[in-house]
Amino acid sequence: MITSEVENYPGFDHGIQGPDLMAIMRKQAERFETRFITKNVTKVDFSKRPFKLWIEDELIQAKAVIIATGASAKWLGIPSEQTFMGKGVSACATCDGAFFKKQDVVVVGGGDTAMEEANFLTRFCNKIYLVHRRDEFRASKIMQERVLKNPKVEVIYDTKVDEILGDMKGVNKVRLKNIKSNQTREVSVTGIFMAIGHKPNTEIFKEFIKLDQAEYIQTKPGTTQTNVEGVFAAGDVQDHIYRQAVTAAGTGCMAALEAERFLERNH
Ligand code: NDP
Numbered sequence: 001m002i003t004s005e006v007e008n009y010p011g012f013d014h015g016i017q018g019p020d021l022m023a024i025m026r027k028q029a030e031r032f033e034t035r036f037i038t039k040n041v042t043k044v045d046f047s048k049r050p051f052k053l054w055i056e057d058e059l060i061q062a063k064a065v066i067i068a069t070g071a072s073a074k075w076l077g078i079p080s081e082q083t084f085m086g087k088g089v090s091a092c093a094t095c096d097g098a099f100f101k102k103q104d105v106v107v108v109g110g111g112d113t114a115m116e117e118a119n120f121l122t123r124f125c126n127k128i129y130l131v132h133r134r135d136e137f138r139a140s141k142i143m144q145e146r147v148l149k150n151p152k153v154e155v156i157y158d159t160k161v162d163e164i165l166g167d168m169k170g171v172n173k174v175r176l177k178n179i180k181s182n183q184t185r186e187v188s189v190t191g192i193f194m195a196i197g198h199k200p201n202t203e204i205f206k207e208f209i210k211l212d213q214a215e216y217i218q219t220k221p222g223t224t225q226t227n228v229e230g231v232f233a234a235g236d237v238q239d240h241i242y243r244q245a246v247t248a249a250g251t252g253c254m255a256a257l258e259a260e261r262f263l264e265r266n267h
Contacts, residue, residue, distance in 0.1 A: 001018055001019055001022055005017060005018075005095070005096075005099070006018050006021055006095065006245060007095075007098060008094070008244070008245075008246070009021060009245050009246055010246060018095075021245070037055055037060075039055045039056055040055070040056065041053050041054065041055055041204060042054050042055070042056060042204065043204060044065075044204055044205060044208065045208075046065070046205075046208035046209065046228045046231055047208065049063060049230060049266075050062055050063055051063075051064075051065050051230065051231065053065070063230070063263060063266070063267075064230045064231070064232070064259045064262055064263055065230065065231045065232070066224075066231075066232045066233070066234055066252075066255045066256070066259055067205060067209070067217065067226070067231065067232070067233040067234070067237055067238075068233070068234045068235045068237060068248070068252060068255070069200075069201035069202070069237050070200075070201055070235055070236045070237055070248075071198040071199060071200040071201060071216070071236040071237060071240070071243070072198065072199050072201060073091035073092070073194060073197075073198055074091075074194070074196045074197045074198060074199055075091070075194060075196075076108070076161055076194060076196070078161065078162075078163065078164070080163055080164040080165070081164060081194075083164070083166075084164050084166055084170060084171050084192075087166070087169075087170035087171065088164075088166060088170040088171025088190055088191045088192060089164065089171065089191075089192055089194070090191065090192075090193050090194070091193065091194045091195070092193075093107070093116075093117035093120050093121050093193050093195075094117075094120065094244070096191075096193075097117075097120055097121050097123070097124050097125075097193075098124055099191075100121070100124055100125050100190060100191045101124045101125070102124075102125070102126050103125055103126060103189070103190045103191065104125065104126050104127040104128075104129070104187070104188060104189045104190065105121060105125050105127075105128055105129070105189050105190065105191035105192065105193060106128075106129045106130075106131055106161070106174050106187065106189050106191070106192040106193070107121065107128055107129070107130050107131070107192075107193045107195055108131050108132075108161055108192065108193070108194050108195060108196060109132065109194070109195035109196045109197070110132035110133070110134060110136075110137040110138050110139060111137070111138050111139050111195070111196075111197065112139045112140055112143050113195040113197070114130065114132070114137075114139065114195035114196075115137070115139045115140075115143035115144060115146065115147045116143065116195075117193055117195045118130045118147050118150075118153050118195075119143075119146055119147055119150065119153075121193070122150050122152045122153065125152065125191075126152070127152055127153075127154065128152055128153045128154070129153075129154050129156055129174075129187050129189065130147065130153055130154070130155045130156065131156045131159050131160075131161060131176060132155070132156070132157055132158075132159070133158070133159065133160050133179065134157065134158065135157045135158050136157075156176060158178055158179055158180050159176050159177065159178050159179065160176070160177055160179055161174060161175075161176060161177075161192070162175040162176060162177040162184055163175040164192055165186070170190065171189065171190055171191060171192060172188065172189075172190065173186050173187065173188055173189065174186065174187055174189055174192055198236070198240065198243070199215070200214070200215050200216045200217070200236065200237050200238075200240070201237060202215050202216070202217055202237060205217070208228055208231075209226050209227060209228060209231065209233075210226065210227040214240060216237065216238055216239070216240050217233040217237050217238040218238070219232075219233055219238050223254070223258060224238070224251055224254045224255040224258055225258060229262070230259075230262055230266065232255040232258055232259055232262075233255070234248065234251040234252040234254065234255040235248035235251055235252060236248055238251070239251065
């Protein structure tokens with residue numbers, strides 16, 4: 001819902017806006033009489049079947065559950081980030097990179113995602129400033145080397161983003177602050193990509209559902225089954241590797257088939 005143009009979802013040869021894609025998917029599900037409740041699930045009890053889910057104060061009981069709550073990109077938390085969201089501020093180079101052809105951009109982060117995004121952006125952009133808060137990357141050696149060798153990337157260590165600056169048209173500068181010297185400098189860029197990690201939306205499930213170290217839901221390899229029989233997980237909430245709309249839709253299909261088979265066996 002928060003991405004702008006989706007260029008890589010199969011079947012849309014001219015791309016499609018994220019919210020439009022969601023609206024079409026919803027309509028398609030309505031055709032098969034899906035009922036929608038657009039509210040937050042606040043609590044669950046998966047200790048026995050039927051499973052219990054509280055939607056605010058209302059209790060819903062279910063014979064099977066598919067969790068598809070996704071993962072949220074982490075943000076820096078500075079106010080200007082919100083101001084320019086979608087107007088130069090992005091957390092997904094794969095989604096938005098192509099809008100920055102021949103332009104200069106900043107990538108923030110020092111992990112594999114930051115390396116991957118910086119590298120990916122060199123296909124489109126003129127110059128990439130890779131800004132990291134420490135003097136060494138946590139990314140794997142091979143990913144680092146690829147970036148460090150690329151002449152389009154300038155690495156700026158020991159530095160945080162102080163402010164994102166711009167006008168009605170969007171971002172036009174980023175002010176950076178060296179955390180050792182406290183010196184600031186401005187770089188003229190039209191985009192800034194946050195690559196500082198993701199947080200899976202698993203908080204309300206963790207009492208019952210097995211999570212990995214990074215709090216993603218653990219599923220049995222090759223399936224969408226969680227540790228609780230009858231509870232399945234699909235999409236980014238259980239996948240920190242691919243994180244694409246198409247892979248999420250694919251695991252969603254797997255979860256639907258597995259839930260159906262489970263219900264046939266367990267009325
Ligand atoms: P990581 O948590 O590994 O890295 C996040 C980076 O962002 C760190 O360098 C961290 O700095 C920095 N950071 C975090 N918070 C802030 C902040 N508030 N301000 C400034 N900088 C911040 O996340 P990734 O998304 O990079 O990777 C997640 C997982 O996915 C990893 O296991 C990774 O290996 C994997 N992955 C693998 C890929 C591949 O193999 N092709 C591609 C992409 C991801 P610091 O280092 O100082 O903590």
